Amino acid sequence: MLRLRQFVGELPIHVVLIGLCVVWLVPTVGLLVTSFRSFQDVDNSGWWTVLSPPTGSAEYQQACASCHGSDGRLIAKADLSDPNLIQNFRRSFTLTAALKQPIDGKPHMGDIAVPNDQTVANIATYLRRISGIDAHPTFTFNNYIDALVGYRGTSNYVTDCASNTQATDMNCNLTDLRNSRGMAQAFVNSLAVAIPSTFLPIIFAAFAAFAMSWLHFPGRQLMFALLVGLQIVPLQMTLIPISRLYAQLGLNGTFLGIWLFHTGFGLPYAIYLTRNFLGALPSELFEAAYLDGANHWQVFRQLAIPLSVPALASLGIFQFLWIWNDLLVALVFLGAEHPVLTYSISTLVSSLGAGWHLLTAAAFISMLLPMFVFFALQRYFVRGLLAGSVKG
């Protein structure tokens, strides 16, 4: 009884919380489901109908099945599963015309009224499907293949290659993965940007943070103030001079340029975080090492670096995700030379308004790595976010 009352008392909590979780999850689920649907379905029906009967099925059963049979084969003269017949009634207007045409002097549809255009269109869709003109599976990997190779036709890559009607820049072998429009190449480019841009600032930050916490030099206070001050500068503030500088040096559109920019911009926060971590270690540890005759390089390499691995890991995850997900810097400094995932997807959005089967697959490809990092390393992720401060 007590447990029941407790449960009823807490019911609103569960309802609100689970409701919010569902709302948060549905958009991503919609993307995932759509990315696995045949492109013929994506534009014709919502992803949430994926498990219900195909488009037009209900309309067909209501308007046609009584004479033509539920599989369309009941009238031998008008076998609806025959592609040669349906070929003439692919579109709603030809089908509507046929439905209005009397057969043997009697109305085609007998007592049933000829359905409206939308219904006829759905029935036509269904007829194309059962006649095999437009047969397609409910779930498919084709969208991912198309996205990876950068396919831009009206069908899909596998079909085009099978019928030898592929575009001139497609070779129908593994070399297509190197197509500069494809997400496979963009994925590689994203890695090529993100990995050095993650390691460089961390290495530089470890050096600087060590000096700022355990080496003596005049102006340490000033240096620290500078570090905090530099974190204030918005990215936008630095874009114009750097792109002018790069234009002179020929660094626009090169990986080196974007590595250096990300390194410069990631450093203040990286040094700040590492310094806070290193500075919190007990000074006896370092004194003991020096007493044992170690020099600063040994202390740095064998004491400071190994001890700060947790902080560096959190930092690395953050920096990596930040760069992986960045659009602005990639847009300005790399652009179409070496399209990264975010860049490719943003051009895909503007160039193919509604190619949802490609867009959703491409977006999911770009989300794979961050999601993996997130689930595998969530502990570090959250720790990096909190970085010990809020608890203090």
Place this chain on the structure above:
Amino acid sequence: MSVPLAAPSIAGKPRRIQEVPQIMKQGWLTPWLYLAPALIVMTTFIIYPTLNTIYLSVRNINGTDWATAACEAGQQCWGLLENFRYALTSPVMQIAFFNNIVWILLMVTSCVVLGLLIALLANRVRYESVAKSIIFLPMAISFVGAGVIWKFIYNYNPSGQQIGLLNAVVVALGGHAVSWLTTPQVSTIALIVVGVWMSTGFCMTITSAAIKNVPQDILEAARVDGANAWQTFWSVILPTIMPTLTVVTTTMVINVLKIFDIVYVMTGGLYNTDVIATRMYQEQYNNFNTGRAAAIAVVLIIVVLPAMYMNLRRFINEERGR
């Protein structure tokens, strides 16, 4: 800007700068060798460009002359600050400022309130970690990915079957489908929803940690005194976590002021959705007007400064408090 990195005062517990023990003192050169790589890169990529941007903001369209040169006789002119006349008073920039204010008001409030609500509720259930992971997940996704996800939800079909979830719901409830992203009064709100979806996880995580840090004995005392859940929240939990909420709010304000990706991907700044950062990008890379773009960047840093100052002040107080 998917991960709100630029959050100085939540970034870590500031450490007092202590003196280094005598035995650990090295030569005068050694520390600078450790500092050199970082200092060189930061000077090149942050200090120099910042100063240069300020300089360019008072230069003309391509930086070849002072901004005054663009003035025409008989026209209104702010002299050296001519670019700022554009950045502050032109109709397109006014729309951008207005939109940024709407963004701040709606997105920051929604994120902080929802983050607090979820943190509080999740604190009381057994599936806390699952619920928090779900809310947090969008943070790992890029704004571009989120843009695709939501563009699909907002999809509008003038006739026939709605494949966008939102319009399907509207139609199912008996309404008329709306073109969410191209209707001027609605589009900015539609974009803000995406921002809220992405950033609530951040607010929730920070707030949740603060809630868990409310001392147990105070909660215990409140319970002994017969306070109900609402009273406990209002007079014990909320005052305790207030400093954290302030930091979360200021950090969100800073991030929202710099918002770019969502707008760029979803509407490209059309249909009255421009914000300061997208205007700056367009001036520089579409209109090739460096002076105006630099002036907008300077305006951006000036509007960000008060929020930064709030965060810094708390940070300095903590540093002193040690």
